[in-house]
Amino acid sequence: MILTDTHTHIYSEAFDEDQDEMMQRAIEKGVIRFFVPAIDSNYTKAMYAVEEKYPEHVFLMMGLHPTHVKANYKEELIHVEDELKKRFKEGVEKKFYAVGEIGIDLYWDKTFLKEQQEAFRSQIQLAKKYRLPIVIHCREAFEEVFEVLELEKDEKLFGIFHCFSGTIEDAHRAIGYNMKLGIGGVVTFKNGKIDKFLDKISLDNIVLETDAPYLAPTPYRGKRNESSYLVNVLQKLSNIYQKSEEEIAIITTKNSKRIFGI
Numbered sequence: 001m002i003l004t005d006t007h008t009h010i011y012s013e014a015f016d017e018d019q020d021e022m023m024q025r026a027i028e029k030g031v032i033r034f035f036v037p038a039i040d041s042n043y044t045k046a047m048y049a050v051e052e053k054y055p056e057h058v059f060l061m062m063g064l065h066p067t068h069v070k071a072n073y074k075e076e077l078i079h080v081e082d083e084l085k086k087r088f089k090e091g092v093e094k095k096f097y098a099v100g101e102i103g104i105d106l107y108w109d110k111t112f113l114k115e116q117q118e119a120f121r122s123q124i125q126l127a128k129k130y131r132l133p134i135v136i137h138c139r140e141a142f143e144e145v146f147e148v149l150e151l152e153k154d155e156k157l158f159g160i161f162h163c164f165s166g167t168i169e170d171a172h173r174a175i176g177y178n179m180k181l182g183i184g185g186v187v188t189f190k191n192g193k194i195d196k197f198l199d200k201i202s203l204d205n206i207v208l209e210t211d212a213p214y215l216a217p218t219p220y221r222g223k224r225n226e227s228s229y230l231v232n233v234l235q236k237l238s239n240i241y242q243k244s245e246e247e248i249a250i251i252t253t254k255n256s257k258r259i260f261g262i
């Protein structure tokens with residue numbers, strides 16, 4: 001069984017003590033493809049390091065995370081563009097597979113809403129320039145995110161709505177903008193809500209993710225999350241869709257290949 005974790009921060013400080021063991025545990029469970037979102041320039045070096053360490057397994061994204069959009073966001077956006085440029089020169093073997101994670105987060109702090117919107121929109125344009133998917137982080141900001149997507153909607157806009165936690169209407173809207181829904185630990189939570197309607201959404205629109213080290217699925221809720229726990233998300237989806245785990249692994253990995261091109 002091949003599983004794809006479409007969103008995992010394996011370079012996080014949370015894994016400083018046991019990164020190799022954590023990777024091994026995941027690989028043993030069949031999680032062999034790790035798509036790794038960026039946060040800001042402070043983490044770029046650590047991201048390149050995990051890519052070098054696990055070259056067959058790790059696929060990097062580049063972007064500025066909405067909770068890290070601060071007064072210096074313009075410099076950060078230049079960093080994002082510079083890194084993208086470097087890797088899309090002819091002859092460079094290593095690539096980025098998405099612009100992410102990008103979006104709007106109004107849960108933690110609303111101070112930089114205008115800057116968040118601007119950073120989100122300009123990074124969508126970057127993704128289009130390099131023909132890459134986007135990976136969206138949206139927290140308490142569905143209307144604000146959809147507003148930007150509406151402005152940027154065209155045939156080049158596609159990607160993943162990461163850690164999808166909205167209503168069924170939000171799900172249909174996101175899919176309407178050419179997004180897949182990234183489903184992770186929230187689907188296993190008692191009050192997570194999305195488990196109630198997910199069976200109405202075709203599996204063709206679903207990819208799996210952990211968002212490790214955050215949002216661990218039941219029974220690890222509240223603890224450090226890691227990519228091997230993707231199997232707990234898989235089990236829950238197998239219940240919801242009444243399909244075997246193998247079948248869901250095949251479909252969601254196929255969906256991830258369609259998005260990331262690998």
Ligand SMILES: [Zn+2]
Binds near residue numbers: 007009211
């Ligand atoms: Zn994330």
